[in-house]
Amino acid sequence: MSESVATEKVRTNRSIREDLTTHLLNEVQKARPASEDPTESELANMADALLRDSLRERATDIHLDPQSGGCRVRFRIDGVMHDAALLTVSQGNRLINQFKTMADIDPVHMFFPEEARRTYDFGDREIDLRVTMAPCLSGTKMAIRMLDPENVEHRIDDLGLGEVNLSQLKDWMENLHGMFVVAGPTGCGKTTTLYALLHELKQRARNILTIEDPVEYQIDGINQMQVNDRHRFTFAEGLKVMLRLDPDYMMVGEIRDPASANIAVDASIKGRVLMTTIHAVDAVGAITSMRNWGVRDHEMGTAVTVVVTQRLLRKLCPHCKYADKPTDLDQQWLEALRLPVPSEVWHAHGCEECSQLGYRGRTGAFEVWRLQEDDYALILAHADDHTIRQHLRIKGHTTLAMHALQKVEQGITSLDELKTFSGFAAPVVRR
Numbered sequence: 001m002s003e004s005v006a007t008e009k010v011r012t013n014r015s016i017r018e019d020l021t022t023h024l025l026n027e028v029q030k031a032r033p034a035s036e037d038p039t040e041s042e043l044a045n046m047a048d049a050l051l052r053d054s055l056r057e058r059a060t061d062i063h064l065d066p067q068s069g070g071c072r073v074r075f076r077i078d079g080v081m082h083d084a085a086l087l088t089v090s091q092g093n094r095l096i097n098q099f100k101t102m103a104d105i106d107p108v109h110m111f112f113p114e115e116a117r118r119t120y121d122f123g124d125r126e127i128d129l130r131v132t133m134a135p136c137l138s139g140t141k142m143a144i145r146m147l148d149p150e151n152v153e154h155r156i157d158d159l160g161l162g163e164v165n166l167s168q169l170k171d172w173m174e175n176l177h178g179m180f181v182v183a184g185p186t187g188c189g190k191t192t193t194l195y196a197l198l199h200e201l202k203q204r205a206r207n208i209l210t211i212e213d214p215v216e217y218q219i220d221g222i223n224q225m226q227v228n229d230r231h232r233f234t235f236a237e238g239l240k241v242m243l244r245l246d247p248d249y250m251m252v253g254e255i256r257d258p259a260s261a262n263i264a265v266d267a268s269i270k271g272r273v274l275m276t277t278i279h280a281v282d283a284v285g286a287i288t289s290m291r292n293w294g295v296r297d298h299e300m301g302t303a304v305t306v307v308v309t310q311r312l313l314r315k316l317c318p319h320c321k322y323a324d325k326p327t328d329l330d331q332q333w334l335e336a337l338r339l340p341v342p343s344e345v346w347h348a349h350g351c352e353e354c355s356q357l358g359y360r361g362r363t364g365a366f367e368v369w370r371l372q373e374d375d376y377a378l379i380l381a382h383a384d385d386h387t388i389r390q391h392l393r394i395k396g397h398t399t400l401a402m403h404a405l406q407k408v409e410q411g412i413t414s415l416d417e418l419k420t421f422s423g424f425a426a427p428v429v430r431r
């Protein structure tokens with residue numbers, strides 16, 4: 001098939017990318033018609049083919065969505081959902097039942113949400129599968145999250161921090177003390193950053209303890225505990241246990257309530273090194289979150305040493321990207337955010353190397369706030385978010401938006417990718 005014909009085929013199928021599920025569709029075609037019961041091996045082959053397709057495409061999640069007249073198969077790749085196939089109702093049900101069997105979920109159980117885990121061998125890698133099913137009006141929906149240990153062996157040098165941010169982080173690691181907070185919304189890579197720090201710290205032969213929900217990846221040489229709400233083993237309880245276990249470094253997967261916030265801050269004040277994440281729009285927003293949980297300004301001023309905020313940006317495919325002049329709309333968007341307009345911005349056509357997506361892999365955009373005396377003074381004076389952000393801008397602090405724009409200028413990502421982030425612009429808009 002010539003390249004132009006291949007491109008045409010993809011264009012006509014733009015809404016459903018069947019080229020992402022070639023193994024699955026092949027197995028579906030080979031299976032018996034819906035009027036006959038499928039054999040066990042046919043079912044196993046279909047499930048296996050779907051997992052192989054998704055892993056080949058570097059998907060992190062598979063969704064099987066029942067809808068009127070069919071079952072939609074979708075992949076999340078680099079954070080973005082793609083329609084990958086449309087199966088018939090009976091094909092979709094067969095596949096969902098097979099995954100239930102694989103995950104030891106009772107096949108007749110369909111009225112309550114269920115969760116299960118199992119591992120899947122993919123070549124020489126062992127993939128951790130988290131299967132979640134939920135009864136929806138149109139039928140049973142299934143989502144499969146795939147955790148690949150290969151995706152987490154990141155060194156902090158590989159996160160995309162850039163020279164200035166990286167040196168700030170390394171500076172903290174050289175003089176370990178206080179609380180290291182990664183702030184951001186769900187799915188922005190906060191946990192990956194903490195895991196990268198843990199990998200670095202475990203080289204130092206110290207006692208490292210974590211409490212997580214869930215433990216996404218097991219790291220040799222680190223004592224990881226899992227939150228268990230059913231047994232009231234919360235982040236706060238985990239923190240108390242960690243403190244009794246003589247920790248050198250502690251990691252709390254997330255601070256999300258007053259109890260864990262106050263214990264964490266108290267431990268940091270008493271000299272413990274603690275790393276954690278907080279849901280907040282940006283670095284300064286983490287301070288407000290802690291205030292809302294009842295942490296007092298003078299406690300924060302003593303405990304918090306670094307706040308990082310980040311977003312994950314899809315990287316343009318190096319094989320098909322091209323530069324162009326920014327459009328009038330691009331200019332207006334950037335000017336509204338008081339960001340400089342680059343002379344050129346980058347796009348991608350889509351090619352075989354990137355499965356026609358135009359992007360391949362992700363990198364982080366970061367803001368690293370290493371708190372200084374003047375910052376602490378503002379916190380102690382109970383300055384609000386806006387005042388602290390203005391103060392940081394005036395003293396030349398590199399914001400998240402600025403770091404992301406550097407990646408646009410370098411052609412690592414596109415301006416379109418930046419625009420997709422909700423809340424991204426909030427820290428830099430003048431009020």
Ligand SMILES: [Zn+2]
Nearest residue numbers: 317320351354
């Ligand atoms: Zn490409």
